Amino acid sequence: MAESWLDIAAESDFSLINIPFGIITYAGASAPRVAVAIGDKVLDLAIFSANKGFSGLPAIQPYLHVFHEPTLNAFAALGRPIHRQVREYLQKVFAKDGPYRHLLQDNQELRNTSFTDLTAVQTYLPMHIGDYTDFYVGKHHAYNVGVLFRGPSNALQPNYTHLPVGYHGRASSVVVSGTPVRRPWGQILNAEKAPIYHPSKRLDIELELGAFVCKGNRLGAPVPLTQAEDYLFGYVLLNDWSARDVQAWEYVPLGPFNAKNFASTVSAWVVLADALEPFRAEGIPNESQVQSYLKSDVKKAMFDINLEVSLQPSGTASGTVISRSNGRNLLWSFPQMVTHHTVGGCPMNVGDLLGSGTISGPESGTEGSLLELTNGGSKPFDVGGVKRTFLEDGDEVVLRGWCKNTNGQRLGFGECRGQILEAWKDGVASE
Amino acid sequence: MAESWLDIAAESDFSLINIPFGIITYAGASAPRVAVAIGDKVLDLAIFSANKGFSGLPAIQPYLHVFHEPTLNAFAALGRPIHRQVREYLQKVFAKDGPYRHLLQDNQELRNTSFTDLTAVQTYLPMHIGDYTDFYVGKHHAYNVGVLFRGPSNALQPNYTHLPVGYHGRASSVVVSGTPVRRPWGQILNAEKAPIYHPSKRLDIELELGAFVCKGNRLGAPVPLTQAEDYLFGYVLLNDWSARDVQAWEYVPLGPFNAKNFASTVSAWVVLADALEPFRAEGIPNESQVQSYLKSDVKKAMFDINLEVSLQPSGTASGTVISRSNGRNLLWSFPQMVTHHTVGGCPMNVGDLLGSGTISGPESGTEGSLLELTNGGSKPFDVGGVKRTFLEDGDEVVLRGWCKNTNGQRLGFGECRGQILEAWKDGVASE
Numbered sequence: 052m053a054e055s056w057l058d059i060a061a062e063s064d065f066s067l068i069n070i071p072f073g074i075i076t077y078a079g080a081s082a083p084r085v086a087v088a089i090g091d092k093v094l095d096l097a098i099f100s101a102n103k104g105f106s107g108l109p110a111i112q113p114y115l116h117v118f119h120e121p122t123l124n125a126f127a128a129l130g131r132p133i134h135r136q137v138r139e140y141l142q143k144v145f146a147k148d149g150p151y152r153h154l155l156q157d158n159q160e161l162r163n164t165s166f167t168d169l170t171a172v173q174t175y176l177p178m179h180i181g182d183y184t185d186f187y188v189g190k191h192h193a194y195n196v197g198v199l200f201r202g203p204s205n206a207l208q209p210n211y212t213h214l215p216v217g218y219h220g221r222a223s224s225v226v227v228s229g230t231p232v233r234r235p236w237g238q239i240l241n242a243e244k245a246p247i248y249h250p251s252k253r254l255d256i257e258l259e260l261g262a263f264v265c266k267g268n269r270l271g272a273p274v275p276l277t278q279a280e281d282y283l284f285g286y287v288l289l290n291d292w293s294a295r296d297v298q299a300w301e302y303v304p305l306g307p308f309n310a311k312n313f314a315s316t317v318s319a320w321v322v323l324a325d326a327l328e329p330f331r332a333e334g335i336p337n338e339s340q341v342q343s344y345l346k347s348d349v350k351k352a353m354f355d356i357n358l359e360v361s362l363q364p365s366g367t368a369s370g371t372v373i374s375r376s377n378g379r380n381l382l383w384s385f386p387q388m389v390t391h392h393t394v395g396g397c398p399m400n401v402g403d404l405l406g407s408g409t410i411s412g413p414e415s416g417t418e419g420s421l422l423e424l425t426n427g428g429s430k431p432f433d434v435g436g437v438k439r440t441f442l443e444d445g446d447e448v449v450l451r452g453w454c455k456n457t458n459g460q461r462l463g464f465g466e467c468r469g470q471i472l473e474a475w476k477d478g479v480a481s482e
Numbered sequence: 483m484a485e486s487w488l489d490i491a492a493e494s495d496f497s498l499i500n501i502p503f504g505i506i507t508y509a510g511a512s513a514p515r516v517a518v519a520i521g522d523k524v525l526d527l528a529i530f531s532a533n534k535g536f537s538g539l540p541a542i543q544p545y546l547h548v549f550h551e552p553t554l555n556a557f558a559a560l561g562r563p564i565h566r567q568v569r570e571y572l573q574k575v576f577a578k579d580g581p582y583r584h585l586l587q588d589n590q591e592l593r594n595t596s597f598t599d600l601t602a603v604q605t606y607l608p609m610h611i612g613d614y615t616d617f618y619v620g621k622h623h624a625y626n627v628g629v630l631f632r633g634p635s636n637a638l639q640p641n642y643t644h645l646p647v648g649y650h651g652r653a654s655s656v657v658v659s660g661t662p663v664r665r666p667w668g669q670i671l672n673a674e675k676a677p678i679y680h681p682s683k684r685l686d687i688e689l690e691l692g693a694f695v696c697k698g699n700r701l702g703a704p705v706p707l708t709q710a711e712d713y714l715f716g717y718v719l720l721n722d723w724s725a726r727d728v729q730a731w732e733y734v735p736l737g738p739f740n741a742k743n744f745a746s747t748v749s750a751w752v753v754l755a756d757a758l759e760p761f762r763a764e765g766i767p768n769e770s771q772v773q774s775y776l777k778s779d780v781k782k783a784m785f786d787i788n789l790e791v792s793l794q795p796s797g798t799a800s801g802t803v804i805s806r807s808n809g810r811n812l813l814w815s816f817p818q819m820v821t822h823h824t825v826g827g828c829p830m831n832v833g834d835l836l837g838s839g840t841i842s843g844p845e846s847g848t849e850g851s852l853l854e855l856t857n858g859g860s861k862p863f864d865v866g867g868v869k870r871t872f873l874e875d876g877d878e879v880v881l882r883g884w885c886k887n888t889n890g891q892r893l894g895f896g897e898c899r900g901q902i903l904e905a906w907k908d909g910v911a912s913e
Contacts, residue, residue, distance in 0.1 A: 182613075182654050187736060208734050213677045214669050218736035219650040219743070223613050223829045224701060233702035235826030238645050238773060246644045248773040251826075270655060270745065271664035271903075272911035294826065303639050305618060305649035306737025312650070313826040314701065342669060342679040344909060394909070395666030395682075395725065395744040398654045472702075478775060478825070480703035 053146035056156045059090035064320075064453060064463025065169075066090075067145055068329075070138045071320035071465070072123055072285070075172040083121035083175050088320050088465070089145055091169050098165040099155075107151050108140045122179045123321060127265035127284040128401045134265070134284065135325050174319035176227045177287070178263050181400040183225055183315070184392060185259075185291060186217035187408035190335050190382040195411055195423040212339035215383035215391045217408075220291075221312035225404060228319050228467045232292055234444060234474040235313040239296035250474030251294035253428060254442040257409040258360050258419030258450055260378055261289035261317050262385045264403040271396035276347055279386035282399060285321040286354075288450045288467035289406050292316065295422055295441070317404070318450070318467040326462060330355045330454040334381045344394055345387050352384035356464075358410060358452045360419070365445025365471075367435040376412045376419055378452070444473040484577035487587045490521035495751075495884060495894025496600075497521075498576055499760075501569045502751035502896070503554055503716070505606040508598045514552035514606050519751050519896070520576055522600050529596040530586075538582050539571045553610045554752060558696035558715040559832045565696070565715065566756050605750035607658045608718070609694050612831040614656055614746070615823060616690075616722060617648035618839035621766050621813040626842055626854045643770035646814035646822045648839070651722075652743035656835060659749050659898045663723055665875060665905040666744040670727035681905030682725035684859060685873040688840040689791050689850035689881055691809055692720035692748050693816045695834040702827035707778055710817035713830060716752040717785075719881045719898035720837050723747065726853055726872070748835070749881070749898040757893060761786045761885040765812045775825055776818050783815035787895075789841060789883045791850070796876025796902075798866040807843045807850055809883070875904040 055067050065071060065088035075086045075093055084097035096104075096118035105111050110133060117125040127134075144151045155162055187193055190211075197206030210216060234254055238246045265284030268274050274282060291311060298310030331351035356378030363370035383391070388405050409419040418424045421441050424432060431438040442448070447470040453463035475481065486498045496502060496519035506517045506524055515528035527535075527549035536542050541564060548556040558565075575582045586593055618624055621642075628637030641647060657663075665685055669677045696715030699705050705713060722742060729741030762782035787809030794801035814822075819836050840850040849855045852872050855863060862869040873879070878901040884894035906912065 182652055210669075210677070210731055210734065214732060216732070216736055217739055219652050219739065221613055221650055221828055222653070223831055223834070224827075226701065230701075233827050236704065236775075237826050238641075246641070246773065248775055269911075270657065270661075271906075273667065273906075273909060275910070297826065300641055301645060301647070302735070302737075303641065304733070304737070305647055306733075306735070308648055308650065309822070309826045309828065312823075312828040342677065344667075344679055391740070392743075395668050395728065395740045396655075396664050396911075397652055397740065397743040400654055403654070475702075475704075478704060479706070480827075 053149060055145045056147040057090050057092065057145055062461060063090050064465050066460060066462055067142055068460050069322060069326050069462040070141050071322045072126065072177065073320045074122060074175040074177050077167045077172045085118040085120065085123060085126060087141060088169060092166045093169055093172050095165050095167060102161050102165070104154055104161070108136060110136050122402070123177050124179050124402045127178065127263065130265065131281055131324065134323050138323055138325055174227055176225065177319060177321050178402040180222040180225050180402050180404045183220040183222040183404040184217055185220040185406035185408060186215050186388050188215050188381045188383040188388070189408045189410040189419065191380055191413050192409035192411040192419055192423065195418065199427045212337055212382065213342065215388045217388065217392070218306045220315065220406065224312050225315045225317060228316055230316060230469060231472045232314045232469045233472045235294050235297065235309065236474055236478040237294060237297040237309050238300055240300050246300060251297055252441065253295035254471065255293045255295050255421045256360065256448050257291035257293055258358055258374065258376060259289040259291055259409055260356070260407045261287045262405045263321060264399050264405065265401055267400045268393055268398055270398045273396060274389055274393040276344065276386055276390040279389040282389050283324045283385055285323040286327060287321055288318040288452050288464045290316040290448060290450050290467050290469060291406060292469070316467055316469045318464050320465045322462065322464055327354045327454070329456055332379045334379055334384065337382055344390060347387065352386065353381050354378045354454070356452045356454050358450070361449040361451065362434050362439065363447040364435055364437045364439060365443055367437065369435070370447065370449055371435045373432070373434055374416060374418050374424060376410050376417045378410065380410050380412050381407055442471050444471050446471050484580065486576045487578040488521050488523065488576055493892060494521050495896050497891060497893055498573055499891050500753060500757050500893040501572050502753045503557065503608065504751045505553060505608050506603040508603045516549040516551065516554060516557060518572060519600060523597045524600055524603055526596050526598060533592050533596070535585055535592070538585070539567060541567050553833070554608050555610050555833045558609065558694065561696065562712055562755065565754050569754055569756055605658055607656065608750060608752050609833040611653040611656050611833050611835045614651040614653040614835040615648055616651040616837035616839060617646050617819050619646050619812045619814040619819070620839045620841040620850065622811055622844050623840035623842040623850055623854065626849065630858045643768055643813065644773065646819045648819065649737045651746065651837065655743050656746045656748060659747055661747060661900060662903045663745045663900045664903045666725050666728065666740065667905055667909040668725060668728040668740050669731055671731055677731060679909070682728055683872065684726035685902065686724045686726050686852045687791065687879050688722035688724055689789055689805065689807060690720040690722055690840060691787070691838045692718045693836045694752060695830050695836065696832055698831045699824055699829055701829045704827060705820055705824040705830070707775065707817055707821040710820040713820050714755045714816055716754040717758060718752055719749040719883050719895045721747040721879065721881050721898050721900060722837060723900070747898055747900045749895050751896045753893070753895055758785045758885070760887055763810045765810055765815065768813055775821060778818065783817065784812050785809045785885070787883045787885050789881070792880040792882065793865050793870065794878040795866055795868045795870060796874055798868065800866070801878065801880055802866045804863070804865055805847060805849050805855060807841050807848045809841065811841050811843050812838055873902050875902050877902050
């Protein structure tokens with residue numbers, strides 16, 4: 052990979068090997084539009100494309116309108132080969148003294164108008180999400196939670212290693228990084244195990260990866276595993292906020308509902324599937340006899356993504372990393388999730404979001420939820436000099452994720468951030 | 483209610499007291515548009531509104547474009563007071579020798595161009611559905627299923643009478659009446675209780691009511707029960723097709739997923755909430771102490787809607803009614819569902835679909851699913867001279883629903899119809 056003429060810090064998430072896509076506005080550009088993040092800058096692709104920035108890429112010419120859209124859906128719908136070409140083209144544009152140096156490197160005027168500081172942009176939910184599905188394929192998480200509820204001998208349900216367990220989430224409450232999260236009211240049990248109407252007392256996080264879908268299948272037509280990669284546009288960090296006390300009371304027999312649907316936060320910049328290709332890695336081995344439709348010859352079906360959870364307790368000055376995990380800690384891959392999701396004929400649409408489920412590692416300190424970190428809420432931990440079990444009002448959580456290749460080059464996801472607002476008084480929202 | 487100058491059969495679903503809204507095309511009108519059904523005709527509101535049909539209703543003048551939309555979302559978003567005025571206005575337009583007789587009754591030209599035979603139109607999914615939630619508030623159904631799985635003493639889960647149990651469904655596979663339903667492949671258990679990859683052998687129906695949402699709340703802002711009626715646009719019949727064998731294996735611990743997401747069918751004509759007002763009725767009494775946010779003074783919170791399931795086995799000449807139930811058989815009302823759904827701050831959007839869950843009655847012959855009708859698949863029943871337990875390929879199911887007032891006037895939902903197509907050979911979809 053060439054050097055860039057841009058000044059990109061070695062530890063930047065948005066390096067030349069990344070080129071993630073997002074939706075932004077900024078002073079003087081009030082209509083949401085498509086951008087890529089590079090170093091500590093963003094390139095406004097609406098302006099770049101309107102000023103012949105893509106003149107060296109004939110394949111994108113009929114579709115330049117996609118960069119003026121308020122979501123990435125239209126760009127995503129162009130398909131994996133186009134994403135690949137656009138990303139590689141932009142890498143050449145950003146490369147020092149490359150074939151397209153006249154477009155930006157030597158074009159001070161367009162550099163002035165098309166670049167903005169990353170800190171000066173407002174980001175938006177990158178895609179219009181039709182349906183959001185959350186899987187549960189972080190096996191260590193499922194095991195840890197199973198131990199808490201049923202003991203180690205029955206920790207995993209019998210189906211767990213046979214199919215990617217998942218459930219339908221709520222699309223309407225998926226929000227972009229930085230959106231505050233209001234502590235939800237709901238039904239929880241009191242000390243006498245009677246239900247009461249109360250703000251959640253066990254507000255938790257879930258460290259997940261999310262994948263956005265870039266291709267639809269028609270009703271009734273399953274997606275074979277050999278084609279499933281074509282459906283995966285790119286990846287984000289996902290915090291599936293959870294009200295554990297609401298969940299414990301409501302979830303039998305139909306699964307989590309209000310415990311999860313008050314908010315799910317995604318990072319703002321979509322790391323394209325192609326950017327993660329060099330970071331393929333083996334996941335958790337599955338010793339069960341896998342059904343034919345889920346069988347794959349692909350050994351490295353996961354990604355070696357370092358993941359961490361940082362918590363800044365209310366009133367403290369900075370966040371502390373409370374957990375470190377890795378994207379390899381999954382039993383099923385995203386292509387397997389797509390194939391299982393559609394095996395009965397369920398249609399995917401461009402923009403659908405698939406969550407991995409909580410990604411915990413096998414050791415202490417790698418748990419992807421406070422439920423696990425605190426042994427079901429029974430063991431508070433120290434963070435920045437204060438004690439926590441579950442989240443308190445004002446606490447801020449940031450998920451981070453990054454890959455590093457053998458040359459020391461780094462690619463990251465940016466932040467997935469959210470701060471807890473206090474519950475409404477008496478459950479009634481103020482204006 | 484006046485007589486109509488239109489020839490409306492006494493047994494028509496689409497009487498003058500109904501005026502349901504839908505989306506249609508027909509020969510010469512290929513862009514989907516809004517219509518109302520009346521007797522055996524439909525009135526094309528795109529044409530009617532473009533020809534001064536609404537000239538007697540000032541309130542709708544700024545919004546006439548909504549009738550040219552391919553979904554009812556824009557009309558729904560105008561709010562309950564406008565729906566009410568438009569419906570009442572159209573009732574006057576259709577009333578014999580009424581104040582607006584010049585608009586249609588005496589205007590042969592517009593009658594010729596704006597009316598089409600109901601049998602000549604193609605109907606579409608009436609709304610763009612952002613999120614679909616299926617509740618489980620048909621208490622007799624929950625009890626019946628609970629008895630099958632856990633016996634009569636533990637039939638209902640402890641939470642059941644305290645909150646409207648529900649789960650997030652799949653919006654992308656909600657289809658309009660008449661859409662064929664492909665038998666899904668999936669994982670089911672064989673006789674030795676080992677999972678196999680196979681087409682479902684226990685394909686079932688669920689007789690439900692669906693409600694469409696016409697108002698959004700913002701993230702974090704619960705909808706109080708006193709305001710929840712404003713969020714309910716209208717009602718349809720809903721068949722939540724279910725693969726019981728897939729469900730039994732997959733659903734622990736996160737609820738139904740592929741067992742339900744291959745298809746859910748809704749009737750094509752949305753009966754406005756106002757049309758059902760005269761048919762309010764008491765539901766199933768709830769003897770639990772109901773939490774404050776779900777408490778209501780409204781005694782008649784359900785609707786007295788006669789419901790029936792008709793099954794036409796493959797190769798037979800006509801359908802046979804196999805079950806009769808009623809919309810009163812619910813423990814929680816749709817406003818209570820809205821309020822519970824949003825109590826933690828989950829946002830509703832215009833077009834969201836809420837399902838009631840299966841509506842079974844307390845007696846034999848009123849079961850809303852084959853699972854119940856056949857005692858878990860153990861007791862086949864006779865229908866049109868053939869035996870059935872679950873659905874076979876080619877079987878066609880029609881849900882019907884109607885209300886009758888004390889004057890003998892009738893209002894109905896039209897059909898919610900679907901026929902089972904055979905599973906794909908080897909699980910691979912043909913073109």
